[in-house]
Amino acid sequence: MKTVFAHRGISTLAPENTLAAFALCKPHGIGWIECDVDILADGTVVVSHDDTLDRCTDRSGSLYDLQAGDLAQIDAGSWFADQYMGERIPTLAQLITLVNQDQLNINVEIKSCSAGWAMTERLIDNVIAALDHLDDGRQLIVSSFNHQALAEFKRRRPQTAVACLYEAGQLGEDWLAVLQQCQAEFIHPADHGLTQQMIGDFKAAGYRVNVYTVNDLARANQLFNWGVDGVFTDIPHCFPAKYRAIGS
Template sequence: MKTLFAHRGMSSLAPENTLAAFSLTPEYGLNWVECDVDVLADGTVVLSHDETLDRCTDRPGSLYDLTVDDLDDIDAGSWFGDAFIGERIPTFAEFIELANKLKLNINVEIKSCTGGWAQTESLIDGVIEGLKKLDKDRDILISSFNVLALAEFKRRCPDTSVACLFGKETLEADWLAVLQACQADAIHVENKGLTKEMVLEMKDHGYAVNVYTVNHLARANQLFNWGVDGVFTDVGHTFPSRYRNV
């Protein structure tokens, strides 16, 4: 069974990384979601791709200057559409509660904190604590571009699957050593520039291969025929039923 990951939720139908976006996934037959997590000044883990508010809320500023009490005053939905006015930046705890309710499997991307290692450790602490509340029958995959953060998470949670993230520009010849150092179970690679030969080499080394972000059906079909295990997509609702639980 090939996996479709709802990239930041159903992010072409609702504002990314919001509870509204994740709530739509069962309606369209997807049971895997991908989210991004970062940490506020008070240690609260929240869902956000960016470390700033500028792109996906009604105000500018840094996440790292906020506490959980500030979230009620931030609108993370009106930029996307009137139907989402007042949508909040979710905490990781709220996301886990929703995943349990909707029986979602989760890929959590730990962002690369620019505030330093202490902040990164705070983020890892919060993710580990939050995952304790996830129902035991849910599948978990933790990913990151930050190999030090990923290795530290794996050291502390050796039974949880992890994936190293690579962009086209960061996929160097030492990718295998990086995966081995992180004790990774999977590799997540950028769609752009990915070839069949690269996929086959990754598979030959025993790794699951998931590709981001794939929004064209013909390209997704090609990747799956090459042996790719899953793709991240913003448009999961457009994929035929052979890829969805419908």
């Protein structure tokens, strides 16, 4: 079964990484979502790609200066469209409630916390605590570009499948050793520059392969024909129904 992941929710129809974007998945028959998580000063895990507010809210500044109580005053939707005015940055706990309610599967990307290793460890611990509230039957992958953090997450929660993320051009000859060190089940490479040979090498080594970010249906089809297991996309609702089955 090939998988389509809603990248930050259906992020072309609603503001990325908001409950509004994730809530659109079930009505469109999309079974898998992808989100990014980082941490506030008080340890609250929030769903946000950036560690600053500047790009996707009506405020400027660092996540690491905020408390949970500040979220109610931050608008994360009006930049996208009038109808999303007042949309908030969600906590991971809030997203997990939605995932359970809508019976979604979830890929949680742990961001490379720029506040330092101590905060990264706190992020890992608090992500684990939140994930303990996922219902039985919900499928889960945890991924990160920070392979040290990913290995530490896997050490603390070995039952969870993990994925090593790689930016375009960053796949070195040591990729297999890195995946083994992280005890990863998946590799998540960037689409740009990805070749059939590379995918063949990943598959031959026993890894499942999910590629980001694929917003072209013909390219997605090519990747699937090369043996890719899944793609992350901003337009999951545009994919044929065979890729969008809830629970797949």
